[in-house]
Amino acid sequence: MTTTSTTVRAVERALEILLCFAKSPRELSLSEIAREVGLHKSTAHRLLLSLQSKGFVRRQTGSEKYILGWSVLELLGNVYLSDELTTLALPEMTKLRDETGETISLYIRSGIERIRIQAVESNEPIRNVVAIGKTYPLYVGASGKVLLAFADEAVVQEVLTREQIPSDFSRELQLQLDKIRVDGYAVSIQERDAGAAAMAAPVFGRNDECIAALSISGPVSRFTTDKMHQYVDALCTAAAWLTKMLSH
Incomplete structure (x- = not known):
């Protein structure tokens, strides 16, 4: 797989993660997100960290669950x-x-x-x-x-x-x-x-x-x-x- 196709796939997966929150009005755990988009937890976690760094998701205070961030x-x-x-x-x-x-x-x-x-x-x-x-x-x-x-x-x-x-x-x-x-x-x-x-x-x-x-x-x-x-x-x-x- 080329670098370009790998990058495109990563973007697609990140968007799929964001769309998880359109389907659910509540916060989601790493396991729930990984299961929803069909990814290994390690891959989902890596993508969530990237989304979190740009403000598109955030961790609930005192929780291991994620919600949409203010960038959305x-x-x-x-x-x-x-x-x-x-x-x-x-x-x-x-x-x-x-x-x-x-x-x-x-x-x-x-x-x-x-x-x-x-x-x-x-x-x-x-x-x-x-x-x-x-x-x-x-x-x-x-x-x-x-x-x-x-x-x-x-x-x-x-x-x-x-x-x-x-x-x-x-x-x-x-x-x-x-x-x-x-x-x-x-x-x-x-x-x-x-x-x-x-x-x-x-x-x-x-x-x-x-x-x-x-x-x-x-x-x-x-x-x-x-x-x-x-x-x-x-x-x-x-x-x-x-x-x-x-x-x-």
């Missing part, structure tokens, strides 16, 4: 700044923020998680603030449930299995997803964070695939149920406009 977030930052979706969405999100006075966010699905890729923060002194690149599970919160409701059934089943959701909650979640598909939006009150409420609607791309969730969020003291009802049309109209732009 830096790359994501460049992606969201240049991506067609976030660039196109920003003016409409700003308009929606000005109309509602609350924080507007855009989430996409990555595996069985959601990632915040764009945001226009509320101008109110008390507001819902979440970092760009922050990930959350799909089964909690309005945006997550929207992305889950319009995902393939295989994704739904993976969430139920991988998150080890109890059967009683699983049945309730399935009913919620059915309702979201009918209503065209989701509402959550203090599901993910105490004191916070949110509503979200799907954004579709080509082939009617749900590619994002557009959300409005704010403190429950201000963003009440009545307020959310008032903003349903504004939210769904903004999501429909983004769908129209992205499906052409």
Whole structure:
């Protein structure tokens, strides 16, 4: 094997290691990573050291397990700044923020998680603030449930299995997803964070695939149920406009 082909293979293996974390929302041990990518532990360890030196993975404090490093977030930052979706969405999100006075966010699905890729923060002194690149599970919160409701059934089943959701909650979640598909939006009150409420609607791309969730969020003291009802049309109209732009 030539030096060039050896280098290419090493790069491929390093990328395969990074992709392990896309499949799992938790930290991974060396043995788990080696088994997932089909490498000897010594080879996996060597590649992890290289990735760690560049900040793409890091060891959990007081643990032998690995998690993604901050360099991944830096790359994501460049992606969201240049991506067609976030660039196109920003003016409409700003308009929606000005109309509602609350924080507007855009989430996409990555595996069985959601990632915040764009945001226009509320101008109110008390507001819902979440970092760009922050990930959350799909089964909690309005945006997550929207992305889950319009995902393939295989994704739904993976969430139920991988998150080890109890059967009683699983049945309730399935009913919620059915309702979201009918209503065209989701509402959550203090599901993910105490004191916070949110509503979200799907954004579709080509082939009617749900590619994002557009959300409005704010403190429950201000963003009440009545307020959310008032903003349903504004939210769904903004999501429909983004769908129209992205499906052409």
